[in-house]
Amino acid sequence: MRRMILIWAALSMLLWAEQIDQLLDTYGQKNDLSQQTIDENKGHLVLFTRERLEQMHAKTLKDVFKTTPSIYYNENRYALPDPLSGGLFSPYLSNFIRLYIDGVEVTQGWMGSGLLLYGDLDIDFVDHIEFYYATPSYETATEPAYLTIFLYSKDPERDSGGKIDLIGGSRGYNAQSLSYAGSTERFKYLLNLSHTDAKRQKIPNGTDRALSRDFERTQLFSYIKGEDQFAHLQIMQKRTDALAGLSFDATPLVSKADYLNLHFDYGIAFGENWEAQFTYEWLHTDIKQKDDLPFAFGRNIPLTQLYAKVKNSTYSAELTYNKKYGAHHVTAGVKGRVKQLDMFKIEGVGNVTPDFDEETILSAFLQDQYLLSESALLSFGVEYSKLLRNATIDNDDLLQIRVGYIFHRNHWSYKTYLYRTMFALDPFSRYLGSTNPSDIPSQSTIGITQELSYTDEKSRARLMLLLMKDKNGLVQSQGTGTGNTKYFFSILNYDYNFDTENMLKTQFYYARYKDIFFLDKLEDYSGYVSLFNSYDNFDFYNGVVWHQNSIDHKNFFDLTSTISWNATENLTLTLKGDNLLDKAKETRMLRIDPTSGTPLAPLSVSPIDRRVTIELEYTF
Amino acid sequence: MKKIWMVILLLWGHLYAMDTQSTLNLYEDILSTLIPKEMIKVYTPNRELHDVFTHSMRLIPLSQPNEADIIIIPNKIAYENIAARLRDQKDLKMPYLFGTDYHLLEAYPNVIGALYWRKGRSQLLFVRNRLKKLGITLPDKYRKYSVESL
Numbered sequence: 001m002r003r004m005i006l007i008w009a010a011l012s013m014l015l016w017a018e019q020i021d022q023l024l025d026t027y028g029q030k031n032d033l034s035q036q037t038i039d040e041n042k043g044h045l046v047l048f049t050r051e052r053l054e055q056m057h058a059k060t061l062k063d064v065f066k067t068t069p070s071i072y073y074n075e076n077r078y079a080l081p082d083p084l085s086g087g088l089f090s091p092y093l094s095n096f097i098r099l100y101i102d103g104v105e106v107t108q109g110w111m112g113s114g115l116l117l118y119g120d121l122d123i124d125f126v127d128h129i130e131f132y133y134a135t136p137s138y139e140t141a142t143e144p145a146y147l148t149i150f151l152y153s154k155d156p157e158r159d160s161g162g163k164i165d166l167i168g169g170s171r172g173y174n175a176q177s178l179s180y181a182g183s184t185e186r187f188k189y190l191l192n193l194s195h196t197d198a199k200r201q202k203i204p205n206g207t208d209r210a211l212s213r214d215f216e217r218t219q220l221f222s223y224i225k226g227e228d229q230f231a232h233l234q235i236m237q238k239r240t241d242a243l244a245g246l247s248f249d250a251t252p253l254v255s256k257a258d259y260l261n262l263h264f265d266y267g268i269a270f271g272e273n274w275e276a277q278f279t280y281e282w283l284h285t286d287i288k289q290k291d292d293l294p295f296a297f298g299r300n301i302p303l304t305q306l307y308a309k310v311k312n313s314t315y316s317a318e319l320t321y322n323k324k325y326g327a328h329h330v331t332a333g334v335k336g337r338v339k340q341l342d343m344f345k346i347e348g349v350g351n352v353t354p355d356f357d358e359e360t361i362l363s364a365f366l367q368d369q370y371l372l373s374e375s376a377l378l379s380f381g382v383e384y385s386k387l388l389r390n391a392t393i394d395n396d397d398l399l400q401i402r403v404g405y406i407f408h409r410n411h412w413s414y415k416t417y418l419y420r421t422m423f424a425l426d427p428f429s430r431y432l433g434s435t436n437p438s439d440i441p442s443q444s445t446i447g448i449t450q451e452l453s454y455t456d457e458k459s460r461a462r463l464m465l466l467l468m469k470d471k472n473g474l475v476q477s478q479g480t481g482t483g484n485t486k487y488f489f490s491i492l493n494y495d496y497n498f499d500t501e502n503m504l505k506t507q508f509y510y511a512r513y514k515d516i517f518f519l520d521k522l523e524d525y526s527g528y529v530s531l532f533n534s535y536d537n538f539d540f541y542n543g544v545v546w547h548q549n550s551i552d553h554k555n556f557f558d559l560t561s562t563i564s565w566n567a568t569e570n571l572t573l574t575l576k577g578d579n580l581l582d583k584a585k586e587t588r589m590l591r592i593d594p595t596s597g598t599p600l601a602p603l604s605v606s607p608i609d610r611r612v613t614i615e616l617e618y619t620f
Numbered sequence: 621m622k623k624i625w626m627v628i629l630l631l632w633g634h635l636y637a638m639d640t641q642s643t644l645n646l647y648e649d650i651l652s653t654l655i656p657k658e659m660i661k662v663y664t665p666n667r668e669l670h671d672v673f674t675h676s677m678r679l680i681p682l683s684q685p686n687e688a689d690i691i692i693i694p695n696k697i698a699y700e701n702i703a704a705r706l707r708d709q710k711d712l713k714m715p716y717l718f719g720t721d722y723h724l725l726e727a728y729p730n731v732i733g734a735l736y737w738r739k740g741r742s743q744l745l746f747v748r749n750r751l752k753k754l755g756i757t758l759p760d761k762y763r764k765y766s767v768e769s770l
Binding site: 020025026029035050051053054127128158159183185 | 645694720738741742762765
């Protein structure tokens with residue numbers, strides 16, 4: 001009898017413990033900050049929750065971006081984040097990837113997408129990250145995009161007080177971050193200051209001056225948020241060694257670029273239906289480029305040295321209205337953006353006044369989300385944009401349409417979008433490019449995407465299928481392709497939570513392109529497997545990203561491993577290895593002998609450094 | 621569940637609201653463990669949490685701290701405000717203090733426990749020697765969420 005009572009007592013304790021574990025776990029999942037920002041109608045979501053970012057020990061956006069399917073982190077020949085660059089000579093190709101912080105777009109003005117500087121930013125201030133594939137709902141995008149990345153900052157109600165983060169690693173790599181967050185009854189505030197001195201792997205180029213891409217970055221992120229108003233101030237200074245830079249054959253004598261960027265925004269809600277947002281951005285670029293042979297730009301002007309300073313400003317404003325009418329939720333708005341070149345000064349020449357120095361973008365959108373039933377939603381959106389440029393650069397008119405359907409029942413959900421979207425080549429690329437700037441038609445893309453997912457308490461499976469067709473593809477138009485590329489993407493995810501302390505995530509990606517660049521057919525494969533385990537005060541993360549394509553079927557593996565010791569509630573020590581096998585994906589950087597026009601052997605460059613770091617985090 | 625999902629889907633922009641059901645389930649379990657009463661009077665200056673408590677059949681959210689059985693404190697400023705108000709009413713029984721920030725446990729020895737966030741995960745922690753001073757014995761199911769002292 002006594003034994004029976006003991007067994008019963010033991011079982012009861014176990015059940016109680018499970019019950020409170022379950023309550024706490026459910027509370028944690030349902031109240032995760034991402035649950036408050038996810039908008040299912042924005043597109044196909046790849047989410048990195050705060051818990052996930054902590055498990056991965058992601059310190060920069062690059063740590064996350066290198067694991068995403070379809071479009072993954074890459075750098076261009078200037079060592080700037082540019083996932084679509086592919087080693088080409090173009091100034092910047094990732095303008096169709098747009099970056100938002102707390103719902104406000106960050107741009108680099110005349111240079112285009114904010115990804116240019118913020119693509120590998122320190123994310124110590126970030127709570128969670130959302131990647132949305134396919135054309136986003138128009139309430140977010142002032143300029144067209146097919147991948148939008150949303151970073152959401154930490155909330156002082158969950159991360160109050162201070163935090164110091166110190167990192168030291170291979171080749172003298174070091175980074176420091178200091179944060180302080182707090183709240184009063186009326187407002188919340190956050191201040192994060194970070195500094196990174198990134199000593200990176202050099203790229204041999206056959207000379208005694210291997211290509212360098214070291215950089216030193218100082219970054220300030222701050223906000224103040226009230227009940228219906230917010231303001232952000234961000235400043236970034238980045239001094240970079242610019243890899244091959246403007247050198248045609250990737251053997252520059254000098255290749256450096258320094259950037260100083262300021263972003264300020266203010267948003268206010270008027271009642272329940274109106275919101276307004278204003279943004280000012282300023283970018284100062286200091287370029288130092290020198291080569292013994294003519295540069296890969298300049299509209300046939302044989303330059304071998306360019307020491308120049310460029311300043312530009314961007315002003316953005318938007319007004320949106322939303323209201324529910326029965327089963328309809330209507331959103332409409334107008335947006336405007338002005339990009340101005342403030343100064344262009346070349347050493348030895350003085351101030352230069354190019355004929356093109358301003359672009360104005362005006363757009364208006366209307367979107368309706370109609371609730372068909374408790375489980376089904378139909379959405380329709382249309383946006384018209386007018387892009388006005390001065391001087392000889394052509395104007396563009398872009399019309400975009402999107403129809404979506406979302407269904408959710410019990411564990412299953414289904415999502416599909418049909419869209420037609422248009423993109424215009426940015427004027428900066430036109431101005432610097434060799435093609436006649438008034439002879440580049442807008443790209444139009446027609447796409448259909450579908451997503452089916454199943455979620456239960458332990459696991460989640462998802463299949464995403466995307467089918468797209470380009471007409472007048474912008475990247476192709478400058479190269480040798482026809483610009484009429486057809487794409488098929490498929491992404492399969494399967495996640496399994498053994499319990500709250502042991503989790504598996506898997507992802508497989510397959511893409512098939514027809515008529516891309518100079519290829520009739522290209523197949524691209526990638527995979528990602530990660531395992532997170534927690535034991536006592538120790539956390540372990542191991543993740544492998546695999547890449548292969550049909551050009552050479554070469555396999556690339558990027559292994560990341562971390563061990564964290566949570567010494568106290570306030571102190572964590574972490575040992576982390578990035579690209580431990582030194583086999584992360586490489587891109588061929590094209591080279592040409594500028595004297596003869598003969599192609600040279602391309603260089604293989606991986607944007608992911610092999611690096612081991614030790615980190616100390618202290619909260620107070 | 622379906623309705624909740626679709627309502628969330630339809631709401632405009634950013635939705636800064638707690639999940640009512642999971643928050644209530646957890647708080648009701650915690651607070652009824654600390655206070656063995658059929659109806660528990662609770663005060664919190666956190667407006668979102670206060671609104672969640674209005675949906676409870678067991679918790680009575682108050683608009684003033686003085687009559688509360690327990691006070692849920694979100695931050696140090698709130699603690700100082702509440703402490704000043706309670707000091708003026710010395711004849712009343714002091715309510716229990718429970719935090720939603722770990723720093724409160726560190727800073728104030730009269731805060732008996734906290735439900736807070738650490739690196740994106742929800743955490744629950746009681747301090748046993750503080751509970752003992754108030755005559756509260758923690759049931760076994762909460763033992764793994766407690767430490768003897770801080």
